[in-house]
Amino acid sequence: MRHPSNVAVRLADYRPADFLIDTVALDISLHRTETKVVARLALRRNPKGAPGAPLVLDGDELTLVGVKVDGRPLGAQDYTATPDQLTLTAVPEAPFTLEIETRVDPTANTQLSGLYRSGSAYCTQCEAEGFRRITYFLDRPDVLSVYTTRIDADKSEAPILLSNGNPGETGDLPGGRHYAVWRDPFPKPSYLFALVGGDLGVVRDHFKTTSGRQVTLAIHVEHGKEARAEYAMDALKRSMRWDEEKFGREYDLDVFNIVAVSDFNMGAMENKGLNIFNDKYVLASPETATDVDYAGIEAVIAHEYFHNWTGNRITCRDWFQLCLKEGLTVFRDQEFSADMRSRAVERIGDVRGLRLAQFPEDAGPLAHPVRPEVYHEINNFYTATVYEKGAEIVRMLRTLIGDDCFRRGMDIYFERFDGTAATVEDFLSCFAEASGRDLSHFALWYSQAGTPVLSTEGSYDQNAKTFALTLRQEIAPTPGQQEKKPAVIPVALALFGQNGEKLDLESADARPDELARGLFELSDSTRTVTFKNIPSQPVVSALRGFSAPVRLEPAPASADLEKLLACDDDPFNRWQAAQSLALRAIFARVDAARAGAPLPSAPGYVAALRTILSGADADPAFAAQALSLPSETDLAREAGSNVDPDELFAARFGLLEEIGRALASEAEAIYARLSEASPYSPDAASAGRRSLKTVALDLVAAGDPAKGSALAESQFAAAGNMTDRLAALALLALLGGDAREKAFAAFYAQFEGDALVIDKWFALQATIPEPATTQRVIDLMSHPDFSLSNPNRVRSLIGVFANANLTRFHALDGSGYDLLTKIILELDPKNPQVAARLLSSLRSWRTMEPRRRALIEARLRRIVAQEGLSADTKDIATRALA
Ligand code: 0A1
Ligand code: ZN
Numbered sequence: 003m004r005h006p007s008n009v010a011v012r013l014a015d016y017r018p019a020d021f022l023i024d025t026v027a028l029d030i031s032l033h034r035t036e037t038k039v040v041a042r043l044a045l046r047r048n049p050k051g052a053p054g055a056p057l058v059l060d061g062d063e064l065t066l067v068g069v070k071v072d073g074r075p076l077g078a079q080d081y082t083a084t085p086d087q088l089t090l091t092a093v094p095e096a097p098f099t100l101e102i103e104t105r106v107d108p109t110a111n112t113q114l115s116g117l118y119r120s121g122s123a124y125c126t127q128c129e130a131e132g133f134r135r136i137t138y139f140l141d142r143p144d145v146l147s148v149y150t151t152r153i154d155a156d157k158s159e160a161p162i163l164l165s166n167g168n169p170g171e172t173g174d175l176p177g178g179r180h181y182a183v184w185r186d187p188f189p190k191p192s193y194l195f196a197l198v199g200g201d202l203g204v205v206r207d208h209f210k211t212t213s214g215r216q217v218t219l220a221i222h223v224e225h226g227k228e229a230r231a232e233y234a235m236d237a238l239k240r241s242m243r244w245d246e247e248k249f250g251r252e253y254d255l256d257v258f259n260i261v262a263v264s265d266f267n268m269g270a271m272e273n274k275g276l277n278i279f280n281d282k283y284v285l286a287s288p289e290t291a292t293d294v295d296y297a298g299i300e301a302v303i304a305h306e307y308f309h310n311w312t313g314n315r316i317t318c319r320d321w322f323q324l325c326l327k328e329g330l331t332v333f334r335d336q337e338f339s340a341d342m343r344s345r346a347v348e349r350i351g352d353v354r355g356l357r358l359a360q361f362p363e364d365a366g367p368l369a370h371p372v373r374p375e376v377y378h379e380i381n382n383f384y385t386a387t388v389y390e391k392g393a394e395i396v397r398m399l400r401t402l403i404g405d406d407c408f409r410r411g412m413d414i415y416f417e418r419f420d421g422t423a424a425t426v427e428d429f430l431s432c433f434a435e436a437s438g439r440d441l442s443h444f445a446l447w448y449s450q451a452g453t454p455v456l457s458t459e460g461s462y463d464q465n466a467k468t469f470a471l472t473l474r475q476e477i478a479p480t481p482g483q484q485e486k487k488p489a490v491i492p493v494a495l496a497l498f499g500q501n502g503e504k505l506d507l508e509s510a511d512a513r514p515d516e517l518a519r520g521l522f523e524l525s526d527s528t529r530t531v532t533f534k535n536i537p538s539q540p541v542v543s544a545l546r547g548f549s550a551p552v553r554l555e556p557a558p559a560s561a562d563l564e565k566l567l568a569c570d571d572d573p574f575n576r577w578q579a580a581q582s583l584a585l586r587a588i589f590a591r592v593d594a595a596r597a598g599a600p601l602p603s604a605p606g607y608v609a610a611l612r613t614i615l616s617g618a619d620a621d622p623a624f625a626a627q628a629l630s631l632p633s634e635t636d637l638a639r640e641a642g643s644n645v646d647p648d649e650l651f652a653a654r655f656g657l658l659e660e661i662g663r664a665l666a667s668e669a670e671a672i673y674a675r676l677s678e679a680s681p682y683s684p685d686a687a688s689a690g691r692r693s694l695k696t697v698a699l700d701l702v703a704a705g706d707p708a709k710g711s712a713l714a715e716s717q718f719a720a721a722g723n724m725t726d727r728l729a730a731l732a733l734l735a736l737l738g739g740d741a742r743e744k745a746f747a748a749f750y751a752q753f754e755g756d757a758l759v760i761d762k763w764f765a766l767q768a769t770i771p772e773p774a775t776t777q778r779v780i781d782l783m784s785h786p787d788f789s790l791s792n793p794n795r796v797r798s799l800i801g802v803f804a805n806a807n808l809t810r811f812h813a814l815d816g817s818g819y820d821l822l823t824k825i826i827l828e829l830d831p832k833n834p835q836v837a838a839r840l841l842s843s844l845r846s847w848r849t850m851e852p853r854r855r856a857l858i859e860a861r862l863r864r865i866v867a868q869e870g871l872s873a874d875t876k877d878i879a880t881r882a883l884a
Contacts, residue, residue, distance in 0.1 A: 013322040013375045019140050020051030020058075023147045024097075028137070030368075032108075032155035032199045037117060038067075039104045041137040043147075046097035057090040059138035062116070062131065066138070067103040068525050088138040103139050111135070112791060112832040114383075119222070120263035124160065125278055127271060130321055130380045133192035139546025143318045144423040146189035153197060154181035160199035162222060166190070166274045168256045180718040186274055188254065189421060196273030198222070198261045205231045209242050209830040211252045217242075222261045223284060230285040233296060233684060234260070234303050241304040244338050248413060251311045260284065260303075264757060267793050267835050268384065269302050272309030279306070282758055288723040290759050293689035295724075296788065302341065309374075311416060319423040321380045325372045326426055328384075329392020333648050336393060341602070344685035345514045346573035347623045353548045353574070356394065359386035361553070362639055364453045366845045367882050369480040373426055373448040379877040381835050387451070394551040395447045401492045401521065401549055402444070403437035404785040411436035443525060444490045453482040454489050456524070462539040469497065469536040473544075475552070481884060491524040494546035500538050502569030510532045521549070541565045546572040554583060557582035560606055567610050573624060580614065580628045583607040584657070585640055588632070591653035592641075601656060608664045615668045622676075623690025626697045631658060634808045646851045647808035651771060662704025669701035673713070682723040689725070696729040703733055711737045718745050728762055735766045760787050761798035768803040775810045776817045779803050783825075790829055793836045800825055804843035811843075812850065816857040819844075823861045826875065827868055834872030841865065841878045859883070 027042040045057070066083045069076045071093065081774045082089045088102070111118035117126050126132065134141040151165035157180040163172075167186025174180045202222040209217045219238060221231040238260070245251040255275045266280035283302040286295055312334060313327035363369060363386050370383070372392045377383055398410040410555025411433035419428055426448050434441045459472045473493055477486035497505040507517045511531045516522050522531060533540075541562045557563065558579075563567040566579040587604035594601050611629055618625035632640070639651040662669070676695035680689070699717070703710020714733040721727035731749055734742045746767065755760040764787075768779055781790055782799055789795050804811050804822050811818035822840070830837040848860040865871065866879040 008378075009578065010376050010378055011321075013320070013373075016320050018050040019048050019050070019142060019145050019450070020055040021045050021140060021145075022048045023140060023145055026147045026149045028149065028151045030151065030153050030197060032138075032153065034109050034119070034158060035107045037108055037124075039106060039137050041102045041104075041139070043100045043102070043139075044097065045093075045100050047095065051056065055133075057093050059090075059102075060131070060134040060141040061086045061088055061099070061138045062135045063106075064135070064138060065105040069103075070099075070101040072098050073101070083138075086134075090369045096305060099672075103136050106136060113835065114265055114267045114793070114833060115835065117197070118265070120265035121200075122159065123198060123202065123261075123263060123708040124155070125198050125225075125261065125263050126196050126198075126273075127267065127278065128195050128273070129193040129271060129757065130384075131193075133195055136195075139192050141192050143191040143193060143320060146191055146317070146421070146423065146543070148189050149184075149186045149195060151184045151186075151195075152181060153184075154179050155199045155200060156693075158201075160201065162200055162202050162204075164196075164198040164222070164259050165277055166194065166196055166276050168275075186255075188274060188315065190314060191423065194272070194274045194314055194317075195275040196271070196278055198259075198276065201225070202261065203228045205235055207235050207239065209239055209253070209258075211242070213252060215252070215254075215256075217253050218257045220257065220259050221284065222259065223281065224262070224264075227262075227281075227285055230287045230290070231262070233286045234284045234299050237300040237303040238307060240300075240342065241307040241338060244304070244341065245308060245311070245334075247418075248337070248341075249311070249334070249409075251308075251416070253310065256317070257281065258307075259751070260306075264794070265792055267833070270306045272306045272313055273514065274310070274314050277306045282761075285758060286684070288684070290724055290753070290756060292725040292728055292762075293684060293692055296684040297339070297343070301335050301339050304338045305331055308334045308338070315421065315839060316415070316419045317423045319385070319425050320730065321377070322373055322375065323387045323425050324383060325392035325395075326429055327426060328389045329372065329394075330396050330429070332389050332393035333396040338398075344621070344623055346577075346621075347627060347686075347690070349547060349574050350577050350624075351626050352393075356386070356390045356551060357639065358633075360390045360551070362846045364391070364480070365388050365478075365642070366641075366848065367481060367884055368845045369451045371449050371451045371483075375449070377877075379838070379873045381874055382838055382877050391551055392681065398447070398490075398492055398550055399433055399441075399444065401494070402490070402523070403433060403439060407437040408433065432863070446487060446489055450477070450486060450489065451483055452477045452486060454491060454550075456491060456493065456545065456550070456552045456554050458542055458544050458554075460540070460542055464538075467536055468532050468534055468541055470530055470532040471495075471542065472528055472530040473522070474528045475524055476527070478525070481881070486820070488525060488527050491550045491552060493522045493524055493544060494549035495520050495522055496543045496546060496570070496572065497533065497536065497540040497547075498543060498565065498569055499540060502565065504571065505533075505536060505540055510534075519544070526557060541569075543570050543572060543575050545575075546570075547574045548578075557586070560586060564606055564610055567628075568613070573621075577624070577628050580607075580610060581632055583610060584631050585637070587657050588637060588650075588653045588677065589641075591656055592649050595649060595653065602633065603660055604657060607657075608661055611661060612665055612668065615665060615672065618672060618694055621690070622694035623638070623686065626690065627691035629694075629697045629701070631661075635806070638808060638846070641849070643849050644851045645811045645846075645849050646854075651809050658700075658704040662701045662706070664705075665701055666705040669698045673698035673702055677717070679722065682725075692725050692729075692841050695726075699729065700733060703737060707737055710731070711739070711741050715741050715745070715847075723798055724759070724762075728766070732769075733767055735770050738770075738772065739802060741753050756789075757787070757792075757794070761794055764795065764799040765802040768799050769807050771807060771809050773810070773813070775803070775807060775812065776821060790825070791832060793833065796825075796829065796836055796840065810884050812854050814853060814857075816861075819857055823865060826865060830868075830872050830875045831870070834874035837872065838874035838878045841875055841882070845878075845882055847882065 023043045025044040029040040031038040108117045108119045115132040153163045163182035165184035170183035172182045203225040207219045223231050260277045261531045262279045262281035262284035270279040312330045414432040430441045454475045454477045457474045461470045563579040570576045587607045590602045614628045638645045714730040718730035734745045
């Protein structure tokens with residue numbers, strides 16, 4: 003164990019390192035169980051450190067072989083070493099060289115942090131604290147060093163040897179071994195170190211930067227999968243061009259390597275010049291990947307590439323500043339995807355993601371500020387709050403100061419902080435300078451947890467022709483933060499007249515730029531703006547484009563929502579209007595069912611959907627989003643308390659049937675029209691048509707399950723691409739019967755051996771909303787293709803069951819919770835990071851109705867009491883229970 007879980011690390015305790023490491027020369031001899039690591043570190047005292055302090059280096063499960071200072075071997079009296087620490091009490095005052103030799107066992111490394119094996123390849127994952135599992139080091143992001151890495155390995159086992167930076171010498175060695183040297187001229191923190199050794203196929207390409215630098219691009223994948231890396235390569239080149247055009251950022255090395263591995267804890271990692279990816283975010287072909295997979299690859303390739311500037315050239319001073327690289331880089335990858343695809347649809351997708359993952363986090367026991375102030379286990383802070391809410395803060399900043407000031411601020415940031423380990427304050431100072439604005443109040447977004455609730459209240463004065471709009475904000479307490487202060491909320495607003503016309507905004511209560519931009523700043527608890535010359539009671543379109551990560555409550559009256567759906571020129575709010583109408587219709591059914599009253603129908607909502615369906619051809623991707631009901635998870639979050647998944651499922655399903663019956667002929671016509679065969683292309687427009695086709699098919703099935711099943715069966719059999727095939731299989735999974743089992747069997751037979759596709763097969767079976775599913779999941783865990791050691795398998799089967807199958811996971815007999823508990827306790831000793839993440843699926847347990855709440859609490863208590871529990875899982879369980 004690295005640090006016991008009861009030791010808190012606090013932002014307030016930050017001190018500069020006592021030593022600096024200017025250069026690192028690594029000599030690594032790869033071996034399956036005994037890899038030899040020799041590290042030569044050029045050390046000197048940090049003038050900002052504590053004078054006379056001993057040299058204390060971090061380790062984690064290391065075996066020390068020897069230590070030398072300036073070439074002289076140290077005796078046992080000169081240092082103390084444990085697997086997690088190396089301390090030298092007497093070190094030279096002048097700069098010196100420290101040579102450390104360690105042994106590590108990559109085969110035994112099931113945590114997938116440090117040096118490990120994925121298949122037959124060797125690879126590393128060093129963020130956040132994995133480098134200390136390779137050698138003793140000052141493993142903190144503010145110690146930047148220039149690295150030279152020499153790797154040697156058995157040539158037949160690992161013909162490819164990669165590390166950060168540019169390639170240097172290579173050569174053969176006796177005994178069938180060979181070596182390669184890599185030099186990275188850019189100082190970097192240890193978490194960006196990477197190494198790969200293996201027998202891999204490669205796709206190569208080139209990119210010429212604006213200033214004329216020729217860069218060799220290479221994507222390394224399993225032999226035989228090279229063609230599946232082509233889309234990733236295309237996405238990489240587009241990312242490189244985009245960063246030049248939009249942010250003036252050029253690539254800075256001669257080579258850019260990407261390696262896809264199948265065992266990876268997260269999505270991918272931005273190691274300097276050597277990105278290592280979960281192969282799920284590299285490999286795609288029309289036969290094996292869906293449109294969603296293609297979009298995911300494009301986004302993750304871009305994200306990791308963009309880190310080269312936001313994360314690598316400018317890194318974080320400490321892990322509390324994680325959002326400095328992650329929030330900013332997510333913002334950049336979202337902007338990239340918006341430019342590559344439909345901006346409106348991208349925004350809707352990003353907000354759906356935020357509400358799905360971040361809002362529940364912010365509303366529950368794991369809530370934390372975007373820049374946390376304390377942690378027990380940093381790996382548990384790679385959260386939706388740090389990433390997605392972090393991105394929303396950057397977006398709000400741009401909204402508030404405007405595009406030009408934002409770009410100027412980014413230029414200052416790149417110029418001033420290049421080569422440094424920076425803080426959130428450093429970042430904000432650039433925008434304060436560029437805009438001339440005091441951003442100290444805005445900075446509260448980084449330190450205050452919780453989602454503000456924004457409400458609007460309008461009052462129309464017929465005689466004066468004025469409309470007084472009051473904006474209010476409130477933030478509920480979160481763990482450790484009882485008192486909340488009002489945040490700075492940019493509220494994008496428009497008013498529409500009764501005929502749908504957009505009204506000019508005139509008011510004495512707002513700045514001219516606010517009126518011109520339709521952007522009003524709410525920085526106190528309330529603000530009233532009285533608009534003049536308003537001919538009649540207007541319809542308010544608030545929080546347009548989701549201008550701030552807040553909950554807008556209550557939603558406007560249904561009549562206003564129907565108007566907005568028809569006339570709002572902000573596509574996000576048109577989509578939001580449809581969602582709000584759906585939520586209202588579903589909760590009306592829930593209330594009626596609880597009261598034993600007849601279930602209400604939703605004619606207004608159905609009529610709105612009919613209009614969307616009839617105009618769907620104009621923007622199929624948008625229509626597909628607007629026609630989709632909120633998910634069960636959305637409903638649970640919106641309910642907020644006393645959640646009974648069975649009630650929510652029944653109400654949602656009932657409404658879907660009503661819609662399906664009402665819109666049967668329209669849905670069938672659209673489905674037929676969009677089913678005309680055309681060659682697969684992953685572009686956004688084609689993907690949009692396929693998503694509308696899927697929505698149409700689901701509607702047909704909702705109204706007439708037999709017809710839906712027949713259509714799904716023939717779509718499944720005839721599908722020329724994975725998007726269509728999987729959509730059909732998902733529908734058959736829901737509809738059940740023989741057709742379902744036949745389709746699952748056929749799918750498996752067709753894709754057996756293709757792990758990423760079999761993950762989809764696992765995932766869909768885990769979503770079946772029927773009592774037999776829990777046993778099915780248990781049985782699938784014994785399937786030869788399932789493995790608890792592979793994070794993708796665990797996420798596909800268990801993660802999907804726990805996060806996306808609400809009725810079965812939350813079964814009243816506790817069977818779903820028992821299954822999760824058993825798996826977490828079995829997985830925890832092997833891979834604590836993945837176990838802890840899986841446990842986060844219980845984070846909203848207090849919102850459940852009392853019986854389920856009690857069942858979950860008992861399981862959480864059992865987990866926390868488990869002897870030898872990892873720091874990762876213990877941290878989540880403890881905070882969840884607090
Ligand atoms: N920095 C990577 C994600 C990442 C984070 C942590 C990891 O191990 C604990 C691994 C990868 C990114 O943002 O893409
Ligand atoms: Zn990132």
